[in-house]
Amino acid sequence: MNKSLTTLAVILGIIFVALAIYYWATPADSLLSFMPGFIAGSSIIHVKHGIASLLLALALFIYAWFASAKKVS
Numbered sequence: 001m002n003k004s005l006t007t008l009a010v011i012l013g014i015i016f017v018a019l020a021i022y023y024w025a026t027p028a029d030s031l032l033s034f035m036p037g038f039i040a041g042s043s044i045i046h047v048k049h050g051i052a053s054l055l056l057a058l059a060l061f062i063y064a065w066f067a068s069a070k071k072v073s
Helices: 002-025 047-067
Strands: none
């Protein structure tokens, strides 16, 4: 069970890193319409959304790192 959660955390971390890059590279009117931050006709970049996605990815990677550590007896 622990290994599957670690794998899931790494996969989700990679997805959130990609999402952060997507937020930083795409104007608000070009985002997918179901994504938070979509604003029709707007050319702003959602820097805060990208930072939040990156922090979530970092938290997931830290969890995976500690979860995969060898147990000290």
